[in-house]
Amino acid sequence: MLVVMREDVSEDQVAAVVARLERDQLSVHRSDGGARVVLGVNGTREIDPRTIEMLEGVHEVLQVREPYRLASRSFRAADTVITLASGPAEGLRLGGDEVVVVAGPCSAESRDQVARTAAACHRGGAKLYRGGAFKPRSSPYSFQGLGEEGLAMLRDAAREEGMALVTEVMDAAQIELIERYADILQVGARNMQNFTLLKELGRTRTPVLLKRGISATIEEWLLSAEYILAGGNEQVILCERGIRTFESATRNTLDISAIPVVKQMSHLPVFVDPSHGTGRRDKVAAMARAAVAAGADGLLIEVHHDPDHALSDGPQSLHPAQFEQLMAELRIIAPAIGRSICVETERRSGWGR
């Protein structure tokens, strides 16, 4: 922290500020060389900068960025690559050279829907399967998911196709249950600052896909990742899914520029969810291509074997043929940035049977 004093500051005022800082066991280094007196502040104690800003004679308090530590590039210079340690996609690397695609329906609706959609996703080249069993919905009158029954459907379908399963956990009390079915735990945008949940996820050793809150700054997002990392769970994947802006022509504004920004600030893998980011099927492919072109490590794409009959988010789900077409386009784009997208589509059916 740097405390910049007013040009007309008195010696008494400087002394009072120094005393206030030292009261909190902070060490202060005074610099008189410039046009204004500047106090450099160091120490392990945290102090609210506004406390100092309101003292007499203080012009401004400037903070050196990076309140997060474990999530920062300063802490770890090399990219974190998360390797799945078990399950049908054992050995799959997230954050490596390959751009990894997670696909699947918004919600598990029935055994048939889940199985048919899984087959379509796998055929298109997805390595992970996504789908919700517990759904956070803005309205209490909307479909809330099938619960554990849905989890079992999703897991069975994913394993049948040899894909790992990513699914959302909405509450700390659900972690244990969901871990029995899923390979990656997803934290939804509305829960990005559910600190009780984040702390518990820090205690597991299952990878966590942490969506960015709809109005979270990148710094807040990394601080939420820090909650998980600080608990000892180093396997965090960040996922951009659109921010809230004044523009209403799209549901959210997918912040593509967050990709290069986060890659510079942090070593964690960054995925993008263009389905929630745009909210409309006819915009998903354009934004998925943009995300890969901008350097995303992976994508989350909503696919449904029959979107017109989906119980939730059908309008933003791709038809299987659209998904295959998109994957073909992505395979052209990835090499422009030295990446690849897997084309292997042989069925690893019967995994775990």
Next chain:
Amino acid sequence: MLVVMREDVSEDQVAAVVARLERDQLSVHRSDGGARVVLGVNGTREIDPRTIEMLEGVHEVLQVREPYRLASRSFRAADTVITLASGPAEGLRLGGDEVVVVAGPCSAESRDQVARTAAACHRGGAKLYRGGAFKPRSSPYSFQGLGEEGLAMLRDAAREEGMALVTEVMDAAQIELIERYADILQVGARNMQNFTLLKELGRTRTPVLLKRGISATIEEWLLSAEYILAGGNEQVILCERGIRTFESATRNTLDISAIPVVKQMSHLPVFVDPSHGTGRRDKVAAMARAAVAAGADGLLIEVHHDPDHALSDGPQSLHPAQFEQLMAELRIIAPAIGRSICVETERRSGWGR
């Protein structure tokens, strides 16, 4: 829902849209009188408007507002007045003629701090005491609260002064514990869409003060209230505390206009928290006055008997003398809108002993 067709729509396209709607058991009423065919849609089933918007020949789908029901003025025309049914402030009416002030520290820090601050708040005219024992913090490295020990301190101090206690619940699993100490349960801005928590709060019969999420629209806020109301708990108080905008000169932008807007859309009481809304002590009084002038039913004000030594949010806490000054100003303003602010300050000490 109203479906507006394109000017060049064909009869086949209209028929296909009608068929799609009827497949979902919705009744359709066609109107050909205007420049465009318009389909009025009725029924109890919910349908995602985007599903229809993407059909051939559709120009636009317009939704009639108010996805919430129990929270709306249409459902209940008269203002909801919540009367505290027990505790030290038994009989106090929230949402009535009197503007009610909740005051207290950000966090419980020590028995002494909690008691001295409570006395100052009561002296100024506060009827309810606020303070946190479980704190949601953006950084895992910040002070996280004293937990149950803090709850006991807060309750004891509030009762000593004859004030009811408002405190935050961060997780559904905490409700039972916190209800043993508090008279009103507060849901913080970051948890406004923690649906697991909201559902559980619908099952209690303790009043809930629901803060607006930092980027929540008023509609989403009312939908979150609807979660609680739909569970059978009719005692919901809304609390505006600032929204996130591009402006960085204030921590948040306190949305004063939300007060008249919500009063028109809903029958629920609306409180305002100018301390979190501005983040700085020297802006709190101006915004508190503005809130009362705009019609707020109550205020949440952070007060600390010694803000300079507060463990959290000291910079936005008022000194006791500032709080008394503010209350005096508010007593001038309230009559301009036909309201009053209590001046009774006799100590109801020893309540419940």
Next chain:
Amino acid sequence: MLVVMREDVSEDQVAAVVARLERDQLSVHRSDGGARVVLGVNGTREIDPRTIEMLEGVHEVLQVREPYRLASRSFRAADTVITLASGPAEGLRLGGDEVVVVAGPCSAESRDQVARTAAACHRGGAKLYRGGAFKPRSSPYSFQGLGEEGLAMLRDAAREEGMALVTEVMDAAQIELIERYADILQVGARNMQNFTLLKELGRTRTPVLLKRGISATIEEWLLSAEYILAGGNEQVILCERGIRTFESATRNTLDISAIPVVKQMSHLPVFVDPSHGTGRRDKVAAMARAAVAAGADGLLIEVHHDPDHALSDGPQSLHPAQFEQLMAELRIIAPAIGRSICVETERRSGWGR
């Protein structure tokens, strides 16, 4: 400007940064006392901070605020009070103890409408009359104003009632014309960064009312005021009129907190326009009261003698009776902050005849 180096910075990197700064004739003061090397930078040359931020070994560049000078409280500690030097309201003080109200229609429509509305405004207690003759409209198909004919109508009606006239100038080429009719020149929100216009206004000696752009930060707003001040015109009034946020329940979000913030950063008077800020008549009074309670120096209120027949912005215009009711409420509120609102309503008719 302060340049904070990385913790692992090398001496060569520090030397390169110093050399780069000195190349631009900036003086550099190095401080080694803290955990990081910090360079204090001084000089009259401007340098883009990003230039330095991208050099090797630099962690961050921190800027001391206040790129504006003449508009700042540091430059002038006392409040600027603008006294009208001529015209029907000669001697009226803007920014002094009295809260001044500017009222009138959105646009001049006819001689009768302008005269009847002026009489109603004056009766309610307005000291200045407002109304547009050149209207900036988002759509080319909307009513664009009556031009010079409208200006004459507005001036005549204002003088008849003894009020000064405030009207909008949309382009530098219009200044000369409009100055012949108006006592205060208004710059609309969309033109807040029309620098050609601002520079020309710096050359006049007519007071300027500068509306805040819909997405302008307070700093940008003060920089636009600086353009006018730097040209030698010291009579600038700032006017908050709502900012663009994600919330769509109101047309804009009136930023009431901007009032205390600007009063702290600048010595210029701050007015508030609750009519454009809310866009709806039934919200105007609440926000006008809030603005005065928060410390605004003046208000701009749209009034129309017959809003239901207005050619533009009828829905946000008050009926004369509503305006009188509002003024009565404001007279109760103003004393809470040591201000007054004039009650003198005698007609100064025939001014200048």
Next chain:
Amino acid sequence: MLVVMREDVSEDQVAAVVARLERDQLSVHRSDGGARVVLGVNGTREIDPRTIEMLEGVHEVLQVREPYRLASRSFRAADTVITLASGPAEGLRLGGDEVVVVAGPCSAESRDQVARTAAACHRGGAKLYRGGAFKPRSSPYSFQGLGEEGLAMLRDAAREEGMALVTEVMDAAQIELIERYADILQVGARNMQNFTLLKELGRTRTPVLLKRGISATIEEWLLSAEYILAGGNEQVILCERGIRTFESATRNTLDISAIPVVKQMSHLPVFVDPSHGTGRRDKVAAMARAAVAAGADGLLIEVHHDPDHALSDGPQSLHPAQFEQLMAELRIIAPAIGRSICVETERRSGWGR
């Protein structure tokens, strides 16, 4: 416009609303089939929807989108392709199969800088040259451009390399001057709603590149285009350059999703400016790739032969080698969406000599 009545509306209230609409020569078609009475409103007169919304018994007024006409896809289904009619790039098609790149410095600084940068841009594959001679700057103390002398430099350098020139016009009074030098007139973000300027540009027959305002909705942007089109100038190119959001890690948030959205709503070509959108050289390439992948018709890229010595915006200008590298990446991406990027780099030097 559709007027939805309240469920408990009375016949008298319906009659009053109908009368109000008919007073404005609007025709009303009443529909009683659904749960609520709905009035379909038609006619050429414009009416402010808020006028009706405030009448008794009205639940809500819903507007059919598209206040713009000439800019909409409904008006013209096929993509507009603008073919340069004269100048060094005569015959170049904007909005066709080829993705066109406009490159150049922020500002003209000297004859040498302009010439060397032009050579580098042409070598990389740019077909148009960009650069400013009149600069809109937030601060009155920043470099304001070289004026006409700069225009001559830019034109000469562009012609020497066989490139067309794009430059900014800040005020209606400058159009005539700038048209003598430039092939395309650029309207900056801050002037997107300078209606005086837009109207004058409607009278020219020079193509206009219209940047999106920093907080303009897509609808407002298209309405500004409508101003130009309505004047008879059909050659409008839209250019996305970043919107203002709460995120401060980037200067603006480049709204990549605006590309597919605008392509659906309008027939006009859409360009993207990743240099202003991100504000930092190290983010430009990622966003340029994303824009092309999402379907942009063209790019504006800031390039400087020596960015470290640029007088303005050096930090967001690419080095010539970076520009060439980016162009190579874009040539890989374009085919993924059926587009191409020209590789022809032979020098058409001496054009017009």
